[in-house]
Amino acid sequence: MAKAKNPGKRPQMGSKLQTAPAGQTIAVEATEPKKKTSPAQFFSQVRAEGRKIVWPSRKETWITSVMVFIMVLIASIFFWVVDTGLGFAFRYIIALGS
Template structure:
């Protein structure tokens, strides 16, 4: 980002920009070494090891969650049906006023 100029100060003809200061050093980040590639067999063994760490829900937890989702879908559908019906009624009422 460029430095804001202050009013009333003008650069002098022989002055050097501040970015080119004497004795300035440039720091370069070291290059990271490449990671060794894994073989397909090693990859699949790592996948199986991670798969064993998964905690699967019980049949009861799955049933309760499914019922809760079903209830929320029913509530949302009733809500949107009421809103749609109300907006349809209001639209028909407004259109009827104009004719």
């Protein structure tokens, strides 16, 4: 893994990183504002990005849906068991006081 050149500091987009000896001040030029995109060019870019999407197949969607259902079932059983156990323990502790 490559070591970061400036750990803990992130350079701003569009600006150049400048260093100076301690105690000196450096003036950094303001970056130029970004060029505006026309609506036609924007929608063209949106369509180009839309063509890059890889949709899951019917089989992948089915398998993922079944896995979600199984995880929900396991979580609901777990929380039901924990809730029942805590309810029993609470009733037991309250019964000790009466």
